[in-house]
Amino acid sequence: MKLLKVTKCLNWLSAQNPTMSSTPTLFLFFRRGIPLICVTLSLTAILIHPPSAGWALIVAVALLAEVGTTFYAGAPYVAKRRAITRWDGYWLMFLRPFFRFINLEDRWLRSFCAWNNRRVSKTFKTKRVGKAIVLLPHCVQLVGCQALVVENISSCFGCGQCVVDAAAQAAMNYNWDMRVSPRSRTAYSEARKFRPDIIIAVACPDRLVKGLLKLPEVPSYAIPLDLPHGMCVNTAFDFQRLSQAMNELAETRAAAKIQPLKISCR
Numbered sequence: 001m002k003l004l005k006v007t008k009c010l011n012w013l014s015a016q017n018p019t020m021s022s023t024p025t026l027f028l029f030f031r032r033g034i035p036l037i038c039v040t041l042s043l044t045a046i047l048i049h050p051p052s053a054g055w056a057l058i059v060a061v062a063l064l065a066e067v068g069t070t071f072y073a074g075a076p077y078v079a080k081r082r083a084i085t086r087w088d089g090y091w092l093m094f095l096r097p098f099f100r101f102i103n104l105e106d107r108w109l110r111s112f113c114a115w116n117n118r119r120v121s122k123t124f125k126t127k128r129v130g131k132a133i134v135l136l137p138h139c140v141q142l143v144g145c146q147a148l149v150v151e152n153i154s155s156c157f158g159c160g161q162c163v164v165d166a167a168a169q170a171a172m173n174y175n176w177d178m179r180v181s182p183r184s185r186t187a188y189s190e191a192r193k194f195r196p197d198i199i200i201a202v203a204c205p206d207r208l209v210k211g212l213l214k215l216p217e218v219p220s221y222a223i224p225l226d227l228p229h230g231m232c233v234n235t236a237f238d239f240q241r242l243s244q245a246m247n248e249l250a251e252t253r254a255a256a257k258i259q260p261l262k263i264s265c266r
């Protein structure tokens with residue numbers, strides 16, 4: 001019964017704020033809320049049962065220190081990013097089965113990505129990085145298209161039927177390092193080899209979360225895919241968001257002189 005109420009409450013919150021899944025609100029509500037509730041309980045235990053004050057105080061201080069990492073920004077965040085991401089990841093994975101059970105898993109994962117993005121944006125907006133790599137999944141390419149974009153994104157014929165066209169144009173015009181990967185594992189190894197200062201990754205929320213937790217040492221900006229036709233088929237994403245992230249987080253490079261090949265494949 002209580003679970004039903006919690007589910008209704010979360011659904012109601014989402015209904016009030018349709019963009020909740022693309023904001024960190026849901027993740028932060030639990031990430032900060034649970035430790036702070038435990039701190040309150042520990043302090044209450046000190047008042048109710050003074051002999052246990054020592055242990056209760058240690059627990060309260062440890063929890064406050066733990067939740068304090070969620071307020072790190074700028075240089076302290078960069079310095080401890082690996083540990084911070086791991087801790088956030090533990091919370092994410094610990095509560096994931098609960099959100100799966102109440103049918104809000106996708107929102108939970110998207111909210112985690114939004115929380116990661118907010119921290120990365122705050123940190124690098126003022127000090128843009130030099131070496132950025134953009135990772136796109138192969139499923140954004142229109143099914144049936146023969147362009148070999150996995151080998152080289154500039155192989156796109158520029159027909160405009162999928163978002164690869166805009167991405168290829170931008171990669172060409174602004175000298176962005178961009179890869180289209182058929183598998184998330186390939187994308188990670190591409191990213192590792194490249195040794196980037198930042199990764200801008202587009203993928204489904206599940207793969208994004210795996211990437212963020214597998215490569216916690218590299219700051220990543222995560223853009224979840226839209227799945228209008230279901231998983232892995234003609235997926236899409238907000239290209240403006242990718243463009244904005246690159247402009248805000250990565251240093252501008254000299255424009256390339258080569259222009260993409262324009263051939264209609266309709």
Ligand code: SF4
Pocket residue numbers: 141142145146147149156157158159160161162163164165265
């Ligand atoms: S824009 Fe056209 S040519 Fe390029 S990948 Fe998409 S469908 Fe293929």
